[in-house]
Amino acid sequence: MRTEYRSDTKTRQRRTIETPRSRASPGGVILSEQVDMLVVGGGINGAGIARDAAGRGLKVLLVEQDDLASHTSRWSSKLIHGGLRYLEYYEFRLVREALIEREVLLRAAPHIVRPLTFVLPHVPEMRPAWLIRLGLFLYDHLGGREILPGSKAVDLAAPGPYGAPLKPWVKRGFTYSDCWVEDSRLVVLNAMDAAERGAEILTRTRCERARRKDGTWTAELVDAAGRRRQVRARALVNAAGPWVQRFLEGGLGMRSKKRVRLVKGSHIVVPKLYDGDHPYILQNDDRRIVFAIPFEGRFTLIGTTDVPYEGDPAAVAISPEETDYLCRVVNRYFRREIEPRDVVWAYAGVRPLYDDASGNVSAVTRDYVFDVEGGDGRAPLLSIFGGKITTYRKLAEHALDKLRPHLGFGKGPWTATAPLPGGDMPGANLAAFTAQMLRAHAFVPEPLLCRWVRTYGTRLERLIGGARRLEDLGADLGGGLLEAEVDYLVAHEWARTADDILWRRTRLGLHVGEDTVARLQAKLEERPVPAQAAGRP
Template sequence: MPSATALNARIPVYDLLVIGGGINGTAVARDAAGRGLSVVLCEKDDLASHTSSASTKLIHGGLRYLEHYDFKLVRESLKEREILLRAAPHIIWPLRFILPYDEGLRPKWLLRMGLFLYDNLGGRELLPGTKTRKRRKGSRFDVLKDRLETGFEYSDCWVEDSRLVALNAVDAAQQGADIFTRTEVRSIKGEGGLYRAELQNRDTSKTIKVRGIVNAAGPWVDSLLSTIEQSDVKDETTLRLVKGSHIVVPKLYDGDHAFIFQNSDERVIFAIPYEQNFTLIGTTDVPHERPENLPQASAEEIQYLCDCVNEYFETQTTPADVVWTYSGVRPLYDDKAADASDVTRDYVLDLKKYETDAPFVSVYGGKITTSRKLADHVMEKIKHYYPDMGKPWTKNAYFPGGNIPEADFEEFYKSQLEHYPDLDPKLVRLICRRYGTRITRVLRNGVGQYFGGNLTEADARYLVEFEWAEEPEDILWRRTKCGLHMSEAEQSAFKEWFKFANLV
């Protein structure tokens, strides 16, 4: 029988355990692995299965944050906007926003001043600046109510949020990280200058030791601290949970531009082209009590969003028009603001040590736009503990599939039409959008079976092999949004195929 010492020697030791497979956790894992650290990431569900797949899908500076004097956050976000646009032009692209002036709300001079700052705070290079727009026949104001005569047009970016999370994880794995999905961290204990962590997946348990931990568990960041076997861990809760809900309706207008509307409660609402045939409307800000209570859009939120856009669009929207809703819980740092809409969207990194000298960083807040920079700050915070760690590297790096010449997606797409002349050009475009230059891996054996809704067998096999998809929902609603385009019968047929297909 092996001795206890021999058994202990078999326990793998990593430099860093990252807990949470959302945008912040995967960004940290990617950065750390690229600096030469041995990294393991654990996500108790699927990648991007909670907050990170429930965003408004924007890479943006946060125009309304200027009203709260969050200049640092806006400036950092605007700088990151262009870094990410260059790094992943297949899943991130420019989007023009129409902001109509509505008398009685924010004055026109204030809107223009805010947009001037927005254009200049972040060193904008790739995106066009703000333009003043007026109603005229054939203009983008035609779909708006007659009282709206003028406004502004400015730039931000769209992002496929779940895919950005997956690409962070793919890049982390390429750098040597171990990615464990559907794996929960059941306990953590300081031991001999390290942390000992017990992991549990569907079938087995596993023990590892780590030289540091990053707690990026999102809404569960505070509750995860209870897994630490130390009686005096009684930190005051510093998390503010805020639910944001979105609705999807049939397309309300033609064009590839978005709208941002002021509301009488001083919030702003977006209406954005979505998945070719729809308009995405959001979001709300509603206090949420417990992370284990999975969020759903309430009837009140749905009506609120309908009412907001009905103040602006000639075409009226009712709850009966809603084809899909989704909700997420934003794990914001609690700065004690009275209103959920006023809580800071900036992130806070809390470094502690529990029963050992090894670092334990908890991540509060953050947003998709600042995820790369957040990861860089995490590494800066813990570099003292890893003297051999490499230098920062992600600022000029591509995401997998993002190495498109000159970040010119349209030229890349045209080149792929020549490679795949027998495929429907619309399908080629969608596959280019999902995978960028990795299209050759996806289509290496052809498209295979077609399931409807722009989903192919090639998608499914690739996503299982390279992106940790384990369930049909992982593919239908996170790695892609094909579920939105499929009938119930088509979805059922895909799920049945998935059950019996030899995918691993």
């Protein structure tokens, strides 16, 4: 079993080029000019806020202590969804916002967001059919659905793909729509768009401390090589995710009445359980739900758990008990049963939920809460508690609303109709664009080109460049990872290590062996690292 729990923070770092805009003080600290906003945290919330702010004309600096999407945003269930089960907790505002966002993101990034038809087997002793129908009716209508199909009842005992993988006791069910997302790529695309609109993105750079001084924040940054940099910011955004409270207390020397509640969610990946591209949502006796989702062609992704967590968020790992739990839920429904030895990959992440004092971790709100502190001559601080990947864009809009009185920018919301990098294909029609690319680049094998389309969208033209033969794209390092793709990821997407490329920019880590990892790492060590000074590779 290959298990990956955290990013490779010990990978050797190579020298980068200092920003030409920076200058060194006599004490050796690199000084920089003032920015409007310093964002601490390179997960989905931080990247989304940086993008929104940069698009409104603000001068933005984002710092992330590891790689982009190294932690919570990378360990999701990879879904853009309204949260059907949240209706049971009367989270109507959150569900409505999330339902609307599904179609906004479908239009903005059709290469990494795609529709899914979920199958919900009915278990009468858990929830009556009328209650599920009511929930699905609300799910269909709360969000002003335009693209996705509505829900319907299905006969799972009849011949057909939905019922075929299930055990005979499952007779009835329902289908409804939600979406898949490449979660870590969503983070990277937001950071790319922010950079292209003028933001500075610094990965592997930690904000060690920040203090208010003369109406601004003075922050001390340190990179992986130990170089220090000082920056002044008119506003500071604490988007540190699981570290939000630790950064408040340690990095800023402050306290907040709001608290973060860490909840571990774990997933397992097994050889695919059934044919078809439809996922299942499985109800368990503890009233939780577990997803079984087709994954990377040859696998099924199963998750997630809800376990209170108090350790280091960077050291989170799935437990044997969680693996057993997920296997039991799957075995209750599917004809093909699994056991822990079938797991080919597992991952765990920490959700930094807002602590609403709920006794049941599954009932803790997934909504986001801001803590805004400052004003009256004091530079503002906005800290983010909670949130979910589906609603990151609205979270960013609301964050900018909170900061507008302090920063005084004029431009209003703009991201609802703006495609993310690679998503600017005509009519957001992925099938038509794929067919066009297959004609334009017939020398690229179809499976490889289709993967590039789903990964890079229209940006694959930059990857291919002027190549006219497959040989022009360099050697195959394994699993269809060509040297040209590596060069593109290093030059444009802040990729620095094999882990960055195989597990966050792509999912090739599931398909290649250690020989590919070794060849890739050797290639990365041979090539110079682009200047990260301007934060725009």
